[in-house]
Amino acid sequence: xxxxxxxxxxxxxxxxxxxxxxxRLIVRGHDIEELAARFDFADTAALLWDxxxxxxxxxxxxxxxxRQALGLxxxxxxxxxxLLLPAAKGLSPIExxxxxxxxxxxxxxxxLLLCAAVPVFTAALWRQTLGQPAxxxxxxxGQAADFLTMLTGRPADQMAARALETYLVTVADHGLNxxxxxxxxxxSTRAGMVSAVVAALCALKGPLHGGAPGPVLDMxxxxxxxxxxxxxxxxxxxxGERLMGFGHRVYRTRxxxxxxxxxxxxGLRGGPxxxxxxxxxxxxxxxxxxxxxxxxxxxxxxxxYTALALEAAGLPRQLFTLAFAMGRVLGxxxxxxxxxxxxxxxxxxxRYTGPVPRGRxxxxxxx
Ligand code: CMC
Numbered sequence: 001x002x003x004x005x006x007x008x009x010x011x012x013x014x015x016x017x018x019x020x021x022x023x024r025l026i027v028r029g030h031d032i033e034e035l036a037a038r039f040d041f042a043d044t045a046a047l048l049w050d051x052x053x054x055x056x057x058x059x060x061x062x063x064x065x066x067r068q069a070l071g072l073x074x075x076x077x078x079x080x081x082x083l084l085l086p087a088a089k090g091l092s093p094i095e096x097x098x099x100x101x102x103x104x105x106x107x108x109x110x111x112l113l114l115c116a117a118v119p120v121f122t123a124a125l126w127r128q129t130l131g132q133p134a135x136x137x138x139x140x141x142g143q144a145a146d147f148l149t150m151l152t153g154r155p156a157d158q159m160a161a162r163a164l165e166t167y168l169v170t171v172a173d174h175g176l177n178x179x180x181x182x183x184x185x186x187x188s189t190r191a192g193m194v195s196a197v198v199a200a201l202c203a204l205k206g207p208l209h210g211g212a213p214g215p216v217l218d219m220x221x222x223x224x225x226x227x228x229x230x231x232x233x234x235x236x237x238x239x240g241e242r243l244m245g246f247g248h249r250v251y252r253t254r255x256x257x258x259x260x261x262x263x264x265x266x267g268l269r270g271g272p273x274x275x276x277x278x279x280x281x282x283x284x285x286x287x288x289x290x291x292x293x294x295x296x297x298x299x300x301x302x303x304x305y306t307a308l309a310l311e312a313a314g315l316p317r318q319l320f321t322l323a324f325a326m327g328r329v330l331g332x333x334x335x336x337x338x339x340x341x342x343x344x345x346x347x348x349x350x351r352y353t354g355p356v357p358r359g360r361x362x363x364x365x366x367x
Contacts, residue, residue, distance in 0.1 A: 071139025106192025245304030
């Protein structure tokens, strides 16, 4: 039985297409490499929401208007902090973000507020763990620059802001990944956009999905230097552990986003040093995986270089999954709009293998 639903088509979308054999990702007509090079977060939002978000008509949603609306939405999100911060004391950042998004109302929250709330809440939650007060958003800045400013309390380094913006665009949408599927399932019940996004965040949090990049950095730190690679891998395989940042359900070749993000790291301070060890680790892991699973091609996925890119942009590793959410919330909201248009509840079937009441056959209870 196909327990992982491999290859099952569960939605029709015009948002993005993952070609696992060719290692290609297309987002609304753009290859991911081109999107990452040319689009910022607001342009990507305009692209993904076009024809779907209320008030937009195909071809008429533009990045400038969205950039301004997102800036104002970050101010609206900051108004929620006095309620969120005391409630989130003692929670991890991802649990705090989950609580913060859950505090938004399905009836009075829109896609802009949701996309603005992720960076505003993340920065304030992190500062609270450091015992520092929240920094107000600057609606005139781009999404990444404002997030870094709110996070550190200092004007964002331009290179770091550009790198983070590229990261957000690179991970904005990716077919029917687990969190996006979750968002569509919840949306199909007409529970509302906030409920669907909170559910998606819960799915993203897991280490097999968006929780991988923090452990990637832990792995590089534990390995330490080239001499540490093979002994570390021996220990991991002996313990039956999965190697974070490798393998993918759809890609049978290298994840194209890995190279986009590797390019981002190369341009940042300290990046080339990290890349030198990371490349050696990557080669060693791929050789081991090929030896172990000769009939299943396992390659580098987006999370391996995500870890390096986010570290080089100045984010603490505890915030890596929240940064993923900061980008992917665009895809979630776009898919929710698209799902709402279909109007049909997603309700698959299961095959019952439990006991059957005495005197009845399985076929008689199947319905
Ligand atoms: N390290 C070690 N073994 C692995 C790995 C890995 N990273 N990935 C797959 N395998 C093994 C897997 O255990 C299975 O072995 P067995 O048949 O003995 O159980 C075999 O390879 C085939 O696995 P698969 O069917 O290709 O894997 P899947 O499609 O069920 O899972 C995955 C995909 C991404 C969950 C998995 O590769 C994994 O756990 N990777 C590590 C976590 C990670 O990097 N996650 C981020 C994914 S990319 C971003 C995103 O989409 O969120």
